[in-house]
Amino acid sequence: MRDLIEKLTPRYTLGNATYQRADLTFVDVTRDELRALLLELRDKEGFTHLVLLTAVDWIEEGKFQLTYMINNREADQTLGLRLYIDRNDAEGDTIHDIWPTAATYQRELREMFGIAFPGSPRVDEEFILEGWTDMPPYRRDFDTLAYSQQTYVEREGRETHDPRATMKHKMYPEG
Amino acid sequence: MGSLRDVLSPFTAWKHVIETPVTIKNPIGREAADRYRGFHQNDTDKCIGCGSCEDICQNAAIDMIPVDNPKDGDSGLRPQIDYGRCCWCALCVDVCMTGSLTMSNEYTWVDSDPDAFRFIPGVDKMPWDDFEKGYERQGDRMLSGLTRPEMAELEPEARIGNFDEIVAGYSREQAVLEADRCVECGLCVATCPAHMDIPDYIAAIREGDYDLGTQILYETNPFSEVCGRVCTHKCETVCAAQYEGEPIAIRWLKRHIIDNVSEERRLEIVGTPQVLPTGQKVAVVGAGPAGLTAAYDLARSGHAVTVFEAQDKPGGMMRYGIPEYRLPYDALDRDIAVIKAQGVEIKTGTRIGTDITLDQLKADYDATVLSIGLHLGRSTRVPGSDAPGVEAAIDLLRRITAGEEVPVPKKVAVIGGGNVAMDIARSMARLQKQKFGEVGVTVTALEDFDHFLADKEEVTESFEEGIEILDARGPQEIVTFKSGKRKGHVKGLRTWKVTSIFDEQGRFTPQYDEGDEMVHEVEMVVEAIGQMADISLLGDELTEALEWNRGRIAVDADGHTSEPWLWGGGDAVHGPDVIHAVADGHKIAASVNVALMAKAEAEK
Incomplete structure (x- = not known):
């Protein structure tokens, strides 16, 4: 894979190459070069399969990381392209015309992370969350516990005890 | 009109009729995958009831329920899981601090009572309790780190x-x-x-x-x-x-x-006392951790507190027992400065019994607190233990702190295996290094290394500093010169190998292998086998009047002695430990406060 990265480097802005395993490599790419790079990798380098498209919420840096995992079956190589986009203006470019399955991943990212993919088929339809009104739940500032407490009724008869207060009460009641 | 194939193909399906179907008629009872996340299991003996599972649960599905009395390190609480809320994410298993909480691969269970789906794993017996398969964390805890940052130390x-x-x-x-x-x-x-x-x-x-x-x-x-x-x-x-x-x-x-x-x-x-002065006076005897903590609390309650200290500086064992390389004097002084700022008066160089008597304190103050520590070294009483050249560790440590000249010979033996033994061994080693450029200290302890009394780091650091520690050796005699110029002075220490220390009833009766004898040639032997309180300052009358508990002044849970005007605490009452002395100080102050309030009320 080092050969491939070296071969592409003069023409693309690639950064931070991580050779994670013999058959798995990650590299940072830029948004304006993504489409050209994906097409070249698919049509000239044998990366014919989109394994998955997912996101990571780097909330402290104010960024989402989109990860495009593509696979060259012949060579048994997987390449992950990492693309960082602004978290406040979360929008990616659709690639459903390159791989039709991308439309489903983009619809999922729209729902779970709130990342827009204008032009992607059915991208604004509900995917697995029905009637969701809250913040997209895979964003790290989504408070799962608070949501669950507000949304689901507590079953009657529940009571909990704080370990520290229990011990204080029983073991040193004098204070 | 379709082709002939369209007509015949439904019949070709018949060829599969004798094959085993891939679908299951009744999925209930089908075993899940080996690492399936099913109903929880909890090894309740291993569980300490820390509640981390409850804290991490993103669905508020876990309650901590008392199933036993709390004891040290175990709250007696155990997690109860509400399966109406559980989403089977297994964060509770991943965070579990002891690894007691796991999940079986059982996932099917039918019951018409919704409350049946809320139970305490491991306490409420379930059919899957002993299932081997299911989910458990792979390897060590990962959600919280396993090791401390390494502390920088002087080589x-x-x-x-x-x-x-x-x-x-x-x-x-x-x-x-x-x-x-x-x-x-x-x-x-x-x-x-x-x-x-x-x-x-x-x-x-x-x-x-x-x-x-x-x-x-x-x-x-x-x-x-x-x-x-x-x-x-x-x-x-x-x-x-x-x-x-x-x-x-x-x-x-x-x-x-x-x-x-x-x-x-x-x-x-911290500030200064924010209450009106009560006009009541409290005397504290001994400026160690118990006495000064009591003084701090009492001063902040508005009482006028005077602390009487026999030594030249306050701090008690914190100053005169603990060597400077473990606790620098200026650090201690910073703690004491805050206490003094509360208006506490510390009269140093004032010894009870010599400079002022307890009777006077009883007469002049509304309450008296006795926190005199353990300043007398115990002796082994083996033959020769009264010879010149035999020292008590606690006395030697005090003299080193006070800046007094102490004898520093080339070879020193220390008897004892506790922290005080390590303190004096390491202090003498430093003085030897300064004087001779080399260390010559041998520590002989009754206990073997598996049952050693001193802290592990003390032993490790002693070894690093070139101190010899011989475990399981009991002193038999301090050998002295029989003639010559140094007649009567220490010549060496004779020890036997210890085979056991306690008998079957747990009584202290060391047994020795007399065949394994060593004579350590030294010019000084330091006894570091324990300390006792100097109770001579009480005087005969008070000693007679007080109640005693195995040689120590008896106090109630509040630190009150059998004499209404007198409270006692710290090492002299509860044995050596700084933080225990601090706790005693607080307890005594609270009790004195109550008594003084009642007294003020009665005098109105």
């Missing part, structure tokens, strides 16, 4: 020739890393004799709020400089983090807070 070569402090203290980065490992369960609070709010001050470190940290420390302990260095840290022995890694370095974190707040700032945070 042995750099420290052996001086009394400089060895431990450097944590940096901000190290302290935050360590604070992040704490799950804030609070199991440690009960075990700390002073019940310090440990999780709260660790949280303050994480937030970078050292003012708040200082305030929390002072709520339960005015000796954080001291305890941040030399506390016996019993809290760390019950820490939830210890089961799969190192316990949180609670003692070093305490020190980190106080390291980051200047003496002036500390005075601003």
Whole structure:
């Protein structure tokens, strides 16, 4: 894979190459070069399969990381392209015309992370969350516990005890 | 009209009729995958009831329920799971501090009673309790780190020739890393004799709020400089983090807070008494941790407190027992400065019985607190133990602190295996290094290394400093010169191998292998086998009047002696331990307060 990265480097802005395993490599790419790079990798380098498209919420840096995992079956190589986009203006470019399955991943990212993919088929339809009104739940500032407490009724008869207060009460009641 | 194939193809399906179907008629009872996340299991003997599972649950599905009485390091609570809320994510299993909580691969269960789906795994018996298959964390705990940041210390070569402090203290980065490992369960609070709010001050470190940290420390302990260095840290022995890694370095974190707040700032945070003076007077005998803690509390309650101290400087064993390389005197002075700022008067160089009597205190003060410590060394009483050249460790340590000249011979033997033995061995080693350029100390301890009394780090550091420690050796005789110029003076120490220390009833009756005899040729033998209180200052009359408990002054739960005007606490009453003495000080002050209030009420 080092050969491939070296071969592409003069023409693309690639950064931070991580050779994670013999058959798995990650590299940072830029948004304006993504489409050209994906097409070249698919049509000239044998990366014919989109394994998955997912996101990571780097909330402290104010960024989402989109990860495009593509696979060259012949060579048994997987390449992950990492693309960082602004978290406040979360929008990616659709690639459903390159791989039709991308439309489903983009619809999922729209729902779970709130990342827009204008032009992607059915991208604004509900995917697995029905009637969701809250913040997209895979964003790290989504408070799962608070949501669950507000949304689901507590079953009657529940009571909990704080370990520290229990011990204080029983073991040193004098204070 | 379709082709012939369209007509015939349905019949070709018939060829599959004798094959085994891939679908299952009744999925109930079908076993799940080996690592399926099904109903929980909990090894309740291993569980310590820390509640981390409850804290991490994103669905509020877990309650902590009392199933047993709390004891040290175990709240007696066990998690109850509400399967109406559980989403089977297994975060509770991943965070579990002891690895007691796991999940079976059982996932099917039918019951018409919804409440049946809320139970305490391991306590409420379930058919899957003993299932081997299911989900458990692979390898060690990963959600909280396993190891402490390494503490920077002076290398042995750099420290052996001086009394400089060895431990450097944590940096901000190290302290935050360590604070992040704490799950804030609070199991440690009960075990700390002073019940310090440990999780709260660790949280303050994480937030970078050292003012708040200082305030929390002072709520339960005015000796954080001291305890941040030399506390016996019993809290760390019950820490939830210890089961799969190192316990949180609670003692070093305490020190980190106080390291980051200047003496002036500390005075601003702690302030001075905010109550009207009561006009009542309290005398405290002994300026050690128990006496000064009581003085601090009582002064802050508005009483006029006078502390009488026999030595030239306050601090008691913290100054005169603990060597400077473990607790620098200026650190102790900073703690004492805050106490003095409360208006506490400390009369040093004033010995009870010589300069003033207890009877006078009884007459002049509304209450008297006795916190006299353990300043007399015990003797082995083996033949020769009264010869010149035999010293008591505690006396020698005091003389070193006071700056008195102490004899420093080339070869010294120490009898004892506790921390005081290590203290005097390492102090003498430093003096030898300064005088001769080399160390010649041999420690002989009754206990073997598997049952050693001194802290592990004391033993390790002693070895690093070139001290010889011989375990399981009992003193038989201090050999003296029989003739010549040095007649009668120490010549050596004769020891036998110890085969057992206690008999079957647990009584102290050391047994020896007389065939394994050694004579250690030394010019000085230091006895470090324990201390006792100097109770001669009580006088015959009071000694007679007081109730006693196995040689120590008997006190009730509040530290009140059998004499209404007298309270007692600290090492002299409860044995040697700084943090226990601090706890005693608080208890006594509370009790004295109640008594003085009643007294004021009666005099109205």
